[in-house]
Amino acid sequence: MNWLKIWWPAIVWAIVISLFSTHAFTAENTSRFIVPMLHWLFPHASPHRILRMHYLIRKVGHFTEYFILSLLILRGIRAGRHETHVTWAVMAVLLVAGYAALDEFHQRFVPGRTPAVRDVMIDTAGGLAAQLIAGFVFLWIGARPSRKSPNGES
Secondary structure (H helix, E strand, C coil): CHHHHHHHHHHHHHHHHHHHCCHHHCHHHHHHHHHHHHHHHCCCCCHHHHHHHHHHHHHHHHHHHHHHHHHHHHHHHHCCCCCCCHHHHHHHHHHHHHHHHHHHHHHCCCCCCCCCHHHHHHHHHHHHHHHHHHHHHHHHHHHCCCCCCCCCCC
C-alpha cells in the first residue's frame, strides 16, 4: 500500500476531473451560474461577449485541471526522489494526454456532453505547461548556491 501513499493525490484529482465530465457540468448547467456572474461583473458586455467569456472560462478550466493532474502525476513518478529526469516529465505528459482522451471518450456517453479533440489538445497543453514550469523550477532550485550555516554545514 506504499504506492497509495504516493499516488492518492493524483487518483483523487483524476476522480474530480471525471466528476467535471458529468451532466452536472455541461455548458448549459455552468452557464446558469457563470453567465449571471459575468453579467454582474461586466454589465455593458454584449450577450455574445458574455457567452464567449463563458466559453473561455470553461477552456481555462480544462487547462487548469490537467495542469494540476500533470504535477500530481510527476509527484507520483518522482516518489520522493530529489533528482529529476526529462523522461519523468514526458511520462507525465503522456499519461495526461491518455487520460484526457479517455475522459473525452467517456463524455460521448454522457447526455449533454460531446467529445472534442480540441479539448484533449487543451488538456495536454495544460499538462505540458505544468512540466515545463516544473522543469524550470527544478533547474532554478538546482542552480541556486546552497546556503551554509554559521558552523559550516549546508
